[in-house]
Amino acid sequence: MSNSTLPTKQRDHISTPVSAGLGESVARPDGTLKVTGDFAFSSDLWAEGMLWASTLRSPHPHARIKSINIAPALKINGVSAVLTHDDVPGAKLYGLEIIDQPVLAFDTIRFHGEAIAIVAADHPETAKRAAQAIIVEYEILEPVIDPDFAISGKAPVIHTGGNITRHVPILFGPQDLTADVVVKGEYEVGMQDQAPLGPESGLAIPAEDGGIDLYLSTQWLHVDRGQLATVLGLPPEKVRLTLAGVGGAFGAREDLSMQAHVSLLAMRTGKPVKIVYSREESFFGHVHRHPGKLRYEHGVTKEGKLVYVKATIVLDGGAYASSSPAVCANAACFAVGPYEVESATINSYVAYTNNPPCGAMRGFGAVQTAFAYESQMDKIAEVLGMDPIDLRLKNAMSRNSLMPTGQPIDSAAPVAEILEKLRAMPLPPLTSTTEGFDIIELPGGASNATHGEGVRRGIGYALGVKNVGFSEGFDDYSTAKVSLQIINGEPVVEVHTAAAEVGQGLVTLKGQIARTELGVQRVVVHVSDTQVGSAGSTSASRQSYVTGGAVMTACKAVRDEILLFAMEKLGHLHPHLLHFRATYLLVDGEIRDGNGTLVSSLADLVQDRIFECTREYRHRPTTPIDPITGQGLPHTQFAFAGHRAVVDVDIETGLVKVIEMATVQDVGKALNPQAIEGQIEGGTAQGLGLAILEEIQVVNGKVKNPSFTDYLIPTVLDMPPVRSIILEYADEHAPYGLRGVGEAPTISSTPAIVSAIRAATGLALTRVPVRPEHITSTM
């Protein structure tokens, strides 16, 4: 029977377009639980009969383990298990890019804080005391602490294969150019910590099938699963991970930390085991931002045109590789910054040392170089007597400019506009001229360090650029499962991915995409787990792009199946279709013909069927870079941002008060403006931290400040108002034209603040974080 006679429904109502779709500042679906305290973070979990885990870590940065005696720990009442490397059933080593890190140390200790043994007990205090009761005999070795020395060929070898974890050379353009003016500089970046507020934590529950169910914080469930399966000696399908609430990440959760340990203890005891790091253990348990030494030489014309850039970058990767190889490549690729140059000679190294392992942190190699190249740009401007903004404008990249890898930028690169807009934004008044100003607005704040005497104002500008998405030919994809069904007469869409929501708001965006694509108001976003294909990492500013792309693609597939079904059910010969020679459309949750006339509600059409599609999404392929020349097409998208910092510096005490940060960033398309502002403001704050506050103090391989008392992240008193302008130049290659947002605001924030401090003090300031003594000792 043909359905072509099905009467067209009279439009007895005007359908409402979906709200909370793309482009709106949609509220977080997990927001209510987060403000009431009911949101279950990975440290909040509980299971009947669960045990608590604790870790014994090395007090030495470099040592040989002569013996481990666990007997004293086992004797303690309440202790269920004490495990060492002998108890690891599968591979004893793991790693993201190079398999070099022991699950539990054996033979050699390579950094202060390396895990040696783990304990499960009935109370966290018992577990902690038992871990401390384990007796380890060490032969203490001299640590290799200087990355330059580590790669000199004269240092003891930390891993077989040598201390150069990776060397990335880039030779771009003619290599023999000379220039009117040569400006050299050496710069240093300290070790920054991601310091997410949520500690590493999770709950492992042994399963009846011999596998394990894990509820924990991470940035990439599937890469954890792959590593865990190898370590635990289980097939991957028996390692099931569910993302618990994640208290921030910023790169700190890319590597395994507690995952294998808590799993081993659960499998050994047959009981659920919970682990929650203290803040101190968190500082030892995750990788940090690479400290680096960066030696630069710029050749420029008298008019301020860059001729060549030569840079030697040495990053300290610490004891294990983590994501050092990729960070090393990023530092090389973004060594010049968002500037056109005829010739570049870059050598980027990352070294093994006995310092804490370093890996991913927001900005990923581009932060270190931005401090160096922007410091150089200021220095060049000074040498030439040019305005630093004019110098940058003269060299600013634009669409079709070439990166030093030879890769053309094939979407918007509004670098000049970013600068012009930064320059045009109004400046805050001098604090001392503000009526009734409060002492907390001055450097030193309520500590009453100054009443304004000795306070100098400075203004500084900086630009930054970084890739979005994984690079160098990596098969970078995400998976989304989307279904549509009718529940209580109303269409409901379910979205399921394995993508890690770490606070950035992807959970909101997935719902927005589904509402916009399918015109259905009610969207349920599932908890992320390994029951669906990999989403890739919540890293590299990539999830909106790649998981967003997967959700978009899966939604379109569901829509196509529904419309195909509509053709089958309602018939191809529907008069309206014949007339308009078109297919049905799914608009605002209704089936319409080409004229926009209602044909059927979704509920009437779909009835008790479930339409479900799983789709993968890949961004455009990238290529490896040539190992000799560094040439290639390693990136798929570039993000550009700039900052203007206004600071007051008390030259008598060296205290700095950042008065205002202004920033301009191209986001391609603002899919959730409020969430984007949040990323920009938060990223700016982390850049401020690196500029003047945050550094892990490592002395002779030992970490001196693993606490929030001694490692200072910005408070609300440190963080000034942020004035931001969001540009929207759609990237024609990306879903909805979006450009990854998360990292760019961290990159230019730091050099802009240091530039402003230089402007206030006249000092060279070649190291971050800038400390008071850097200002007072040279004034």
Place this chain on the structure above:
Amino acid sequence: MRLTCTVNGKTEVIDDIWPGESLLYVLRERMGLPGAKNACEQGECGSCSVHIDGVLVCACLVAAGQVEGAQIQTVEGLAGATELHPVQQAYLDAGAVQCGFCTPGLIVATVDLLDKNSDPTDNEIREALAGNLCRCTGYAKILDAVRLAAARLEKTGKA
């Protein structure tokens, strides 16, 4: 050790507490109230902020035995049966929540501030919240949330 205290208006009697446990541990692990968070456990981050007899404290710095007989209010006690507390609603509306780990502590500290000062200046807000660390937001939207909550409370006369 036995502890008797009132939490969010309800009398609680908890047995078998190890005397070294903090109020934070007892709330989170023995009372099923994980809203107060454990980000530093040394009084630096404010994410475990609660009220003890009306005084804002970091629960991590209080030994369980110190709250014998005390009235404790946690973030879980702020919302009504059907409505969020205006401060909670303002944090949502202002976009002040990202990962949310600092949020309960900030909300408790904001309620404390607005109870004492219904119309705080930005500097007063900054001073009051200086003991609460947030790593995600850069604080801009937290300031927005406090201003919004103050304005709404002023309007409804609840402040």
